[in-house]
Amino acid sequence: MTATTDGSGGAPVLHPPSASDRTTDHRPAPGDSAGLCTTALLTAQRSVEHLLGRQDPRGWWKADLETNVTMDAEDLLLRQFLGVHDPKTTAAAAVFIRGEQREDGTWANFYGGPGELSTTIEAYVALRLAGDRPDDLHMERAAAWIRARGGIAASRVFTRIWLALFGWWRWEDLPELPPELIYLPSWFPLSIYDFGCWARQTIVPLTVVSAERPVRPAPFALDELHTDRRRPNPPRPLASAASWDGVFQRLDRLLHGYRRVAPRPLRRAAMNRAARWIIERQENDGCWGGIQPPAVYSLIALRLLGYDLDHPVMRAGLESLDRFAVWREGTAGPGDRREGPARMVEACQSPVWDTCLTVLALSDAGLPGDHPALVRAADWMLGEQITRPGDWAVRRPRLAPGGWAFEFHNDNYPDIDDTAEVVLALRRVRHPDPSRVEEAVARAGNWTLGMQSRCGAWGAFDADNTGTFPNRLPFCDFGEVVDPPSADVTAHVVEMLAQEGRAHHPRTRRAVEWLLREQEPHGAWFGRWGVNHLYGTGAVVPALTAAGVPVSHPAIRRAVGWLESVQNDDGGWGEDLRSYREESWAGRGVSTPSQTGWALLALLAAGERDGGAVERGIGFLTAAQREDGSWDERYFTGTGFPWDFSINYHIYRQVFPLMALGRYVHGQPPAGRSGD
Numbered sequence: 001m002t003a004t005t006d007g008s009g010g011a012p013v014l015h016p017p018s019a020s021d022r023t024t025d026h027r028p029a030p031g032d033s034a035g036l037c038t039t040a041l042l043t044a045q046r047s048v049e050h051l052l053g054r055q056d057p058r059g060w061w062k063a064d065l066e067t068n069v070t071m072d073a074e075d076l077l078l079r080q081f082l083g084v085h086d087p088k089t090t091a092a093a094a095v096f097i098r099g100e101q102r103e104d105g106t107w108a109n110f111y112g113g114p115g116e117l118s119t120t121i122e123a124y125v126a127l128r129l130a131g132d133r134p135d136d137l138h139m140e141r142a143a144a145w146i147r148a149r150g151g152i153a154a155s156r157v158f159t160r161i162w163l164a165l166f167g168w169w170r171w172e173d174l175p176e177l178p179p180e181l182i183y184l185p186s187w188f189p190l191s192i193y194d195f196g197c198w199a200r201q202t203i204v205p206l207t208v209v210s211a212e213r214p215v216r217p218a219p220f221a222l223d224e225l226h227t228d229r230r231r232p233n234p235p236r237p238l239a240s241a242a243s244w245d246g247v248f249q250r251l252d253r254l255l256h257g258y259r260r261v262a263p264r265p266l267r268r269a270a271m272n273r274a275a276r277w278i279i280e281r282q283e284n285d286g287c288w289g290g291i292q293p294p295a296v297y298s299l300i301a302l303r304l305l306g307y308d309l310d311h312p313v314m315r316a317g318l319e320s321l322d323r324f325a326v327w328r329e330g331t332a333g334p335g336d337r338r339e340g341p342a343r344m345v346e347a348c349q350s351p352v353w354d355t356c357l358t359v360l361a362l363s364d365a366g367l368p369g370d371h372p373a374l375v376r377a378a379d380w381m382l383g384e385q386i387t388r389p390g391d392w393a394v395r396r397p398r399l400a401p402g403g404w405a406f407e408f409h410n411d412n413y414p415d416i417d418d419t420a421e422v423v424l425a426l427r428r429v430r431h432p433d434p435s436r437v438e439e440a441v442a443r444a445g446n447w448t449l450g451m452q453s454r455c456g457a458w459g460a461f462d463a464d465n466t467g468t469f470p471n472r473l474p475f476c477d478f479g480e481v482v483d484p485p486s487a488d489v490t491a492h493v494v495e496m497l498a499q500e501g502r503a504h505h506p507r508t509r510r511a512v513e514w515l516l517r518e519q520e521p522h523g524a525w526f527g528r529w530g531v532n533h534l535y536g537t538g539a540v541v542p543a544l545t546a547a548g549v550p551v552s553h554p555a556i557r558r559a560v561g562w563l564e565s566v567q568n569d570d571g572g573w574g575e576d577l578r579s580y581r582e583e584s585w586a587g588r589g590v591s592t593p594s595q596t597g598w599a600l601l602a603l604l605a606a607g608e609r610d611g612g613a614v615e616r617g618i619g620f621l622t623a624a625q626r627e628d629g630s631w632d633e634r635y636f637t638g639t640g641f642p643w644d645f646s647i648n649y650h651i652y653r654q655v656f657p658l659m660a661l662g663r664y665v666h667g668q669p670p671a672g673r674s675g676d
Helices: 033-052 068-083 088-097 117-129 137-150 156-165 180-182 197-212 244-260 262-278 294-304 311-323 352-365 373-381 416-426 434-450 487-499 506-518 533-544 554-565 594-606 611-622 652-666
Strands: 002-003 012-014 326-327 343-344 638-641 643-651
Touching: 033 197, 033 294, 033 352, 033 611, 068 088, 068 117, 068 311, 068 343, 088 117, 088 343, 088 611, 117 137, 117 156, 137 373, 156 294, 180 197, 180 262, 197 262, 197 294, 262 294, 352 373, 352 416, 352 652, 373 416, 416 487, 434 487, 487 506, 487 533, 506 533, 533 554, 533 594, 554 594, 594 611, 594 652, 611 652
Parallel strands: none
Antiparallel strands: 002 012, 326 343, 638 643
């Protein structure tokens, strides 16, 4: 079955699958354990063949990374601002954006989710740039919905910044972000290093944009998106001065006053320093941090500071954005008319993550460690290890580098999650040069241990990035801007350390204790980078058992009980993104292959292989597999910012079911190496 939600907060509504979604049900009769094992083996073999056929000749795997249409809308707005738009790109982007519009005229941040105001505004403006008329039916529906929810004035700050670039919003009505922020030392509150790396890379160029306040001629008006055209931004009362919100609102007023008296030489020097900071962090392929938002704002900032479009930095940056585009065949537009090719912009690309997870899945499924596909993958991963310092070294200046990043090019921001999973994957490969693997793993292990936060856990990119002030700024009204430790990243590190024979290392034991304290009362763990409690629990239980926590431990038994209690009638598991906002949604949602895989990984690690929940879950996966060995999954099960920014990793639906099937058939992964 497929499902959608009506946006009202109710349970997902099930719909019959289309002909293209149908699979052959391979499930044996209930209670036939031997038959189920055989079926699981055949299902895994089909999946292995599918994945092997998708490997790039250079050794990596990469599937699409789908987010929401703000990526596409902002790409068109950037091109309009820089004057580099072209008809083909604009038309193809419009096809994709139209194809994502919901029946009520809105755009959501994830499949089946409710309409989202800022996303809908940005999509609407992008379609206006592409030539759609405000009196077109699909545009009228969108505009009416926007006005009913407060209009542009109620949108997030980042949306209003994009509109201010064309005079559709007043810069004076936006929070101030002074470039002098670049001078604050790293130990000072609200230093740029108090922000998570993704926010830091975005904020630095935006300080230049905020200082310059550029306005390009608007190609049309947007009066139809205001609740009152004469008063587009009605005044709002300040929060109480005794509250943090009130304090930071008043601080913003002071910064607006400072703007009028800021010494010009100081401001110009701050902007030039920001430009140097930006340019120093541009990657070899032209991107910034391997993600889209810093790239678009960096290009705008450098253009404002006088960099010509033919400058190598600008040219490489624009070319890198083109590499984030995924071109697809035409889709149905308004009125079910067929349109031309569609262009979707990825927020980032995930080859390292996709490759290490695929290696683990293939190994779990029984592919021998010296298989050429695994050796090629290991060679490629070894070549991607980062051996120079990045921004993380501001907090850990004496720590030697050795991590991996998520993307093709992102040497400034290796992440701890990828590093742990790459090490786990490399250990599954019988590489012809084992000394090369040993050296890489040793560097990675030492770097990872050095990135542990004071609490005993790990964040994704930085150590001890736990400040409380950044999230309170009026400017930061969208998603997470700090990078505190999370259960899922910490679990992956613990699993890696246990594999490396460090299960009893003092740092590992501190992390295990932290994980045990983080368990939710109902028995699950919160998932920071995947949706949600199913992801957290699917990561933590295998890590705890790998680190020596017995399956009889109360924490493990509570997790098993919770997983059994939220299993769906079809045998699968699913969790709606509303669980990030409402506890009652924890573990509730339409069954998906990836989330079913996570639940099974936890249950299998907990010794539940012969239990009814596992058998029903394996049955769900075998029945859901498509004839080509793949699984289909429209739901978003990856997380960028909980609720605010969701991700559909197209590789997840392939690798996590295969991991679960492989471990069901072949048993748990090899035990850790001896020694500490």
